[in-house]
Amino acid sequence: MTDIAKGPAPAAAPTGSPMVRFDQVTKSYGAFVVLDQLELDVAAGEKVAIIGPSGSGKTTVLRMLMTLEPINGGVIWVDGEPLTSMRRNGALVPADARHLRRMRGKIGMVFQHFNLFPHMTALKNCMEAPCTVLGLSKAESEARGRELLVMVGLGDKLQHYPAQLSGGQQQRVAIARALAMRPKVMLFDEVTSALDPELVGEVLNVIRKLGAELDLTMLMVTHQMGFAKEFADRVCFFYGGKICEQGPPAKLFGSPENERTRQFLRAVLEAT
Amino acid sequence: MKFWDWPFTFEILPMLAWASLVTLEATILGFAIAAVLGLAFAIGRMFGPAWLSVPLAGFIEFIRSTPLLIQIFFLFFVFPEFGISLPAMTAGVMALGLHYATYCSEVYRAGLANIARGQWEACTALNLTAFHTFRDVIIPQAIPPIVPALGNYFVALFKDTPLLSAIAVLELMQTAKIIGSDNFRYTEPITIVGLIFLIFSLAAAGLIRLVEMRLNRRIRRA
Amino acid sequence: MQLRSLTVCAIIAFAAGLIVASFAGFREFLPGLLQGALITVEITLGGCVLSVIAAVIAALAKMYGPWPIRWLAVVYIEIFRGTSALVQLFWLFFVLPRFGLTMEPLTVAILALGLNVGAYGAEVVRGAVAAVPRGQWEATIALNMNRAQALRRIILPQAVVAMIPPWGNLFIELLKATAIVSLITVADLAFRAQEMNATTYRTVEIFSIVLVIYLAMAMLITIGMRRLEGLAAKGLARGRSH
Numbered sequence: 001m002t003d004i005a006k007g008p009a010p011a012a013a014p015t016g017s018p019m020v021r022f023d024q025v026t027k028s029y030g031a032f033v034v035l036d037q038l039e040l041d042v043a044a045g046e047k048v049a050i051i052g053p054s055g056s057g058k059t060t061v062l063r064m065l066m067t068l069e070p071i072n073g074g075v076i077w078v079d080g081e082p083l084t085s086m087r088r089n090g091a092l093v094p095a096d097a098r099h100l101r102r103m104r105g106k107i108g109m110v111f112q113h114f115n116l117f118p119h120m121t122a123l124k125n126c127m128e129a130p131c132t133v134l135g136l137s138k139a140e141s142e143a144r145g146r147e148l149l150v151m152v153g154l155g156d157k158l159q160h161y162p163a164q165l166s167g168g169q170q171q172r173v174a175i176a177r178a179l180a181m182r183p184k185v186m187l188f189d190e191v192t193s194a195l196d197p198e199l200v201g202e203v204l205n206v207i208r209k210l211g212a213e214l215d216l217t218m219l220m221v222t223h224q225m226g227f228a229k230e231f232a233d234r235v236c237f238f239y240g241g242k243i244c245e246q247g248p249p250a251k252l253f254g255s256p257e258n259e260r261t262r263q264f265l266r267a268v269l270e271a272t
Numbered sequence: 273m274k275f276w277d278w279p280f281t282f283e284i285l286p287m288l289a290w291a292s293l294v295t296l297e298a299t300i301l302g303f304a305i306a307a308v309l310g311l312a313f314a315i316g317r318m319f320g321p322a323w324l325s326v327p328l329a330g331f332i333e334f335i336r337s338t339p340l341l342i343q344i345f346f347l348f349f350v351f352p353e354f355g356i357s358l359p360a361m362t363a364g365v366m367a368l369g370l371h372y373a374t375y376c377s378e379v380y381r382a383g384l385a386n387i388a389r390g391q392w393e394a395c396t397a398l399n400l401t402a403f404h405t406f407r408d409v410i411i412p413q414a415i416p417p418i419v420p421a422l423g424n425y426f427v428a429l430f431k432d433t434p435l436l437s438a439i440a441v442l443e444l445m446q447t448a449k450i451i452g453s454d455n456f457r458y459t460e461p462i463t464i465v466g467l468i469f470l471i472f473s474l475a476a477a478g479l480i481r482l483v484e485m486r487l488n489r490r491i492r493r494a
Numbered sequence: 495m496q497l498r499s500l501t502v503c504a505i506i507a508f509a510a511g512l513i514v515a516s517f518a519g520f521r522e523f524l525p526g527l528l529q530g531a532l533i534t535v536e537i538t539l540g541g542c543v544l545s546v547i548a549a550v551i552a553a554l555a556k557m558y559g560p561w562p563i564r565w566l567a568v569v570y571i572e573i574f575r576g577t578s579a580l581v582q583l584f585w586l587f588f589v590l591p592r593f594g595l596t597m598e599p600l601t602v603a604i605l606a607l608g609l610n611v612g613a614y615g616a617e618v619v620r621g622a623v624a625a626v627p628r629g630q631w632e633a634t635i636a637l638n639m640n641r642a643q644a645l646r647r648i649i650l651p652q653a654v655v656a657m658i659p660p661w662g663n664l665f666i667e668l669l670k671a672t673a674i675v676s677l678i679t680v681a682d683l684a685f686r687a688q689e690m691n692a693t694t695y696r697t698v699e700i701f702s703i704v705l706v707i708y709l710a711m712a713m714l715i716t717i718g719m720r721r722l723e724g725l726a727a728k729g730l731a732r733g734r735s736h
């Protein structure tokens with residue numbers, strides 16, 4: 001394991017305090033409540049898989065954590081600090097831009113549709129934010145990008161543009177790009193859903209590798225039940241704006257307690 | 273000297289109001305020509321034989337790529353050469369109509385071309401006649417995008433009518449210039465003309481948006 | 495597209511041939527007209543540069559400026575789109591001097607046309623920026639970039655490609671609009687044409703040559719913008735997406 005790929009040590013967080021905590025978080029679009037008083041703690045280094053039917057709010061959870069969606073109630077805590085608000089004179093007030101930027105620095109996200117920058121090569125995609133946001137020199141960020149692209153198995157595609165890469169390769173670039181910012185928490189939103197079936201494996205392998213080599217906290221929305229079972233420390237089943245059931249994969253997949261979980265798992269199994 | 277002279281303003285306002293009628297007349301007549309001639313151009317270009325459609329396409333491109341002012345001069349000065357004397361207003365309206373006909377023809381063409389191939393094929397499969405295909409299926413779908421686009425060109429043509437002042441048609445701009453040179457005060461007449469144009473175009477733009485929403489609502493409901 | 499250019503070429507050749515064949519005094523007019531054409535080119539180039547600058551500033555101000563600046567941008571765009579170019583030209587020419595601002599007619603011409611087309615261009619810029627997929631913005635947030643960084647490095651470079659074809663049309667509109675500067679005594683191509691027409695009455699010949707010169711300039715713009723589009727698209731993404 002290299003220094004560059006190591007990232008910050010989440011062990012620095014005080015034991016007992018979770019890396020991510022959703023505290024009674026509510027999210028609604030107009031009158032439609034997507035998430036209702038969500039409670040979820042994720043420990044540092046923990047790998048949580050989020051499953052559930054379409055429209056149950058899985059993506060919304062990750063997008064709120066990435067500050068892409070405002071929340072309507074409750075507090076999200078990341079690394080012991082409130083995410084979209086901050087303490088001032090003992091009270092919580094809406095966060096200013098500086099606080100938001102500092103908090104975002106702790107989180108990285110990989111999107112379902114990659115969202116690579118089409119006008120930049122794979123390497124440039126990985127260098128852009130380290131240069132402009134972290135203020136690294138060109139040489140430093142290039143070294144970092146190179147190393148990460150090698151790690152995701154794209155050492156020979158550094159100078160390729162996104163349009164010249166397969167979906168699986170693009171998604172691996174997107175993972176490298178997010179890692180280049182050295183986040184403590186990585187969010188994966190159905191990162192294999194837009195891929196042809198034969199390309200799913202290469203992306204999951206990269207995630208496995210991250211799990212084994214880096215000390216990252218991971219939240220991943222996925223429909224790959226086999227992968228969730230083998231990789232995650234904990235599986236959360238979302239239904240109707242709530243976590244309907246959660247537990248270790250063996251327990252949740254082996255002997256689900258909730259009827260809805262059983263129904264969902266049965267439906268997914270039938271489909272595959 | 274004052275920047276703005278109110279008594280003078282009220283004195284010239286009736287003249288400008290009168291001139292705005294001439295502007296409006298030129299706009300409406302010019303656009304009538306543009307709309308009809310544009311349709312003819314579009315049909316000729318889309319459905320005509322090659323000996324018609326190819327030169328027509330070139331002609332349209334030619335008119336679109338060259339200045340309206342020159343076209344106005346051309347028509348104004350060229351007819352007398354052949355012994356026909358045209359009033360300035362007629363020549364000007366013809367030039368406006370011809371120039372904007374080329375824009376309108378593109379609007380019609382795009383409106384028809386944007387209808388999904390499946391619609392034509394469905395009509396063929398249902399054995400509709402060409403007439404019914406057009407009247408019942410194609411035209412109702414083509415109208416919602418066409419009408420607002422034509423509306424925009426109506427406003428654009430309106431804003432080009434001051435060019436007729438170059439051949440001394442007594443529309444708004446020419447009237448303002450005459451007032452200006454007679455009184456050595458250009459500020460009021462030209463500013464008022466600008467305001468009249470602004471008000472008319474903003475109102476027209478609002479109207480077009482309203483019509484657009486109506487039309488879109490209808491097609492969605494259908 | 496190619497067919498269209500070919501047709502236009504054919505027509506130009508035909509018209510040019512016609513003029514040369516039927517018109518003995520061709521030599522007599524051409525030098526004067528070409529001098530005017532040079533002024534037209536000058537105004538067009540100046541206007542194009544000014545319009546792009548005005549458009550980008552106005553569009554960004556309208557989208558992201560604090561409210562007084564946003565309001566200013568909206569007023570600029572609405573006024574210049576809502577009145578006609580000739581009115582704007584005359585206003586700058588006749589009214590501005592009363593406020594103590596006297597400029598060369600040529601400067602007035604470039605200013606009026608540049609600002610006029612810039613107002614239309616602002617909407618083009620805005621549309622192109624708005625058309626960049628939302629995911630690109632989201633990626634910049636996930637990478638912790640601020641808005642200026644995101645716009646400059648990620649969003650605008652992608653928007654530029656979509657802007658080029660509509661800007662090509664705007665530049666041609668600008669070229670066409672330059673003819674009106676003849677009405678404030680700038681000796682451009684249209685001005686020379688009127689002058690010669692008034693002295694020689696050879697309307698058909700003079701205006702035919704003039705129209706063909708304008709057409710040739712418009713075609714140069716079209717060809718140039720196509721080139722630019724090709725280059726920009728190549729810069730945006732080498733090879734085709736599958």
Ligand SMILES: Nc1ncnc2c1ncn2[C@@H]1O[C@H](COP(=O)(O)OP(=O)(O)O)[C@@H](O)[C@H]1O
Binds near residue numbers: 034053058060061
């Ligand atoms: N911008 C939005 N406006 C309105 N409703 C939305 C919006 N985004 C998501 N939703 C709704 O929120 C619910 C949860 O969405 P999402 O988190 O994307 O679900 P999942 O990822 O579990 O499929 C869905 O019912 C969706 O329709």
Ligand SMILES: [Mg+2]
Binds near residue numbers: 060
């Ligand atoms: Mg989702």
